Amino acid sequence: MPRKHASRRLAADVCLLLVTVAFGLPLAWVVLSSVDPHADLRVRVPGGLTLANFDAVLTPDITYTPLLNSLILCGGGTALTVACAALAAYPLSRFRSRLNRPFLLTILFATSLPITAIMVPVYALFVRVNLIDTLQGTIFFFAASQLPFAVWLMKNFMDGVPKELEEAAWTDGASSLQSLVRIVLPLMGPGLAVVTVFSFVMMWGNFFVPFMLLLTPDQMPASVSINDFFGNRGMVAYGQLAAFSVIYSTPVILLYILVARRLGGGFALGGAVKG
Amino acid sequence: MRRLTRVLPLAPAVVLLLLFLAGPIAYCVYIAFTDLQLTGQAHASFVGFGNFRHAFHDAEFRNAVWLTLVFTVLSSLVGQNTLGLALAALMKRASKPVRTLTGGVVITAWVLPEVVAGFLLYAFFRREGTLNALLDWLHLPRQNWLFTLPVLAVSFANVWRGTAFSMLVYSAALDEIPSEITEAAEVDGAGGWRRMWHITLPMIRRSIGTNLMLNTLQTLSVFGLIWVMTRGGPGNRSQTLPLFMYEQAFQNSMIGYGTAVALLLLVVGSLFSVVYLRLLRTEV
Numbered sequence: 001m002p003r004k005h006a007s008r009r010l011a012a013d014v015c016l017l018l019v020t021v022a023f024g025l026p027l028a029w030v031v032l033s034s035v036d037p038h039a040d041l042r043v044r045v046p047g048g049l050t051l052a053n054f055d056a057v058l059t060p061d062i063t064y065t066p067l068l069n070s071l072i073l074c075g076g077g078t079a080l081t082v083a084c085a086a087l088a089a090y091p092l093s094r095f096r097s098r099l100n101r102p103f104l105l106t107i108l109f110a111t112s113l114p115i116t117a118i119m120v121p122v123y124a125l126f127v128r129v130n131l132i133d134t135l136q137g138t139i140f141f142f143a144a145s146q147l148p149f150a151v152w153l154m155k156n157f158m159d160g161v162p163k164e165l166e167e168a169a170w171t172d173g174a175s176s177l178q179s180l181v182r183i184v185l186p187l188m189g190p191g192l193a194v195v196t197v198f199s200f201v202m203m204w205g206n207f208f209v210p211f212m213l214l215l216t217p218d219q220m221p222a223s224v225s226i227n228d229f230f231g232n233r234g235m236v237a238y239g240q241l242a243a244f245s246v247i248y249s250t251p252v253i254l255l256y257i258l259v260a261r262r263l264g265g266g267f268a269l270g271g272a273v274k275g
Numbered sequence: 276m277r278r279l280t281r282v283l284p285l286a287p288a289v290v291l292l293l294l295f296l297a298g299p300i301a302y303c304v305y306i307a308f309t310d311l312q313l314t315g316q317a318h319a320s321f322v323g324f325g326n327f328r329h330a331f332h333d334a335e336f337r338n339a340v341w342l343t344l345v346f347t348v349l350s351s352l353v354g355q356n357t358l359g360l361a362l363a364a365l366m367k368r369a370s371k372p373v374r375t376l377t378g379g380v381v382i383t384a385w386v387l388p389e390v391v392a393g394f395l396l397y398a399f400f401r402r403e404g405t406l407n408a409l410l411d412w413l414h415l416p417r418q419n420w421l422f423t424l425p426v427l428a429v430s431f432a433n434v435w436r437g438t439a440f441s442m443l444v445y446s447a448a449l450d451e452i453p454s455e456i457t458e459a460a461e462v463d464g465a466g467g468w469r470r471m472w473h474i475t476l477p478m479i480r481r482s483i484g485t486n487l488m489l490n491t492l493q494t495l496s497v498f499g500l501i502w503v504m505t506r507g508g509p510g511n512r513s514q515t516l517p518l519f520m521y522e523q524a525f526q527n528s529m530i531g532y533g534t535a536v537a538l539l540l541l542v543v544g545s546l547f548s549v550v551y552l553r554l555l556r557t558e559v
């Protein structure tokens with residue numbers, strides 16, 4: 001029996017390693033090319049190590065301004081989403097009402113709508129109400145598009161916080177808002193972190209929304225400005241493109257690791273999504 | 276009064292959702308029946324079902340529907356779903372370091388921004404890219420993948436990017452199967468495939484349903500990945516519905532027509548969404 005187990009484990013290991021190599025090749029390309037002085041399109045060991053690619057892209061035009069724009073857009077959108085979701089989740093989780101179920105079903109329905117499909121009308125609408133090409137308009141739209149899922153997650157996490165502590169606070173005359181901010185939210189730290197990180201990561205990687213709603217190049221976040229490596233700057237410098245990709249991707253990878261660590265294992269988001 | 280203070284916290288979320296989500300959807304339904312153009316004429320006129328009639332007679336629209344179908348079935352139903360389940364099942368048996376490594380690499384592909392993923396796979400499939408280098412090394416015939424088989428290339432790209440989600444969902448589902456059940460079946464002499472088919476799959480069927488729905492919805496709205504890799508080309512040979520919608524609305528300045536296509540996409544998405552809700556309801 002143990003031998004059978006061992007051979008089975010070996011077979012599984014070999015299969016997984018093959019898949020890992022297949023999935024890892026494109027990742028290896030970006031990491032290796034970013035430090036390769038003569039990067040092209042294939043994976044290979046760099047001729048020599050250089051930081052010249054990073055040096056070349058670390059300028060206000062190419063990196064700092066787009067990253068700052070990304071930070072403003074995604075930071076603003078995330079703050080708005082998390083604040084609205086926390087407020088909305090409180091009555092949904094704490095008070096019984098006939099409206100809860102229809103409201104939650106609508107929210108759940110909205111989480112799975114293809115946002116891509118409404119971008120053309122959103123563009124037309126934003127032109128009419130003068131929100132086109134403004135950061136605040138884009139932030140509002142980002143927040144609204146992530147809100148259904150954030151409310152859903154937040155409500156589920158909040159259900160896990162026992163009610164007794166608040167009841168004591170209520171008898172002491174604390175308002176709902178006070179007990180939410182002082183008691184419930186501090187007790188659901190990991191849940192709050194998941195909602196925040198998830199919203200931020202989704203917005204950070206989103207290309208279509210800013211691509212449609214912003215027009216001025218100075219306002220573009222990194223997800224859109226990265227396309228300038230093709231076209232506008234003539235010959236494609238693949239090493240620089242790779243270096244920029246590494247810089248742009250690092251924050252979301254770190255954030256994911258942070259949350260996964262805190263929740264003990266990388267499977268937290270999958271479990272949360274499963275409802 | 277007490278009731279009012281209780282629902283008041285819902286207000287910011289409701290306002291935001293009404294203004295920026297329900298509003299555009301309502302506006303979408305309205306524009307889809309007009310001939311609104313990008314040039315911004317003062318008054319768009321109502322054209323009834325004209326845009327939809329146009330769509331069904333438009334060979335390019337039918338091409339986009341077909342490609343969307345191929346893209347969704349290949350990358351979501353077959354690719355992400357099956358590979359995700361296989362990875363989750365293998366990970367239960369594999370040794371810990373291998374499990375951690377595979378999980379890390381697959382999840383990294385998922386967490387990367389969409390556009391970066393697009394570039395990585397563009398480089399991978401290009402004529403002078405990694406895949407052809409690998410084929411040369413194995414003495415197999417090379418291809419100009421993005422030219423000869425663009426749909427296949429973008430479908431693979433979507434599998435690369437999306438499999439982690441299925442893997443996570445299925446890992447969580449498999450962990451919930453009591454080990455006594457599989458062990459009992461093993462003692463009774465049921466082989467690996469039979470255990471999978473008769474025990475594991477029926478026990479995780481709800482997760483399969485949820486996962487298929489969410490994957491399909493996500494795949495239906497993929498834009499950036501395909502845009503970066505092929506721009507829908509060459510010609511329109513990888514132009515799925517979101518790219519078709521974008522081209523009609525902005526390159527051909529027919530916002531009304533583009534929105535009609537968007538509305539169709541939204542309706543299909545809503546249908547999937549309703550099915551998904553029903554699946555969850557049986558679970559609760």
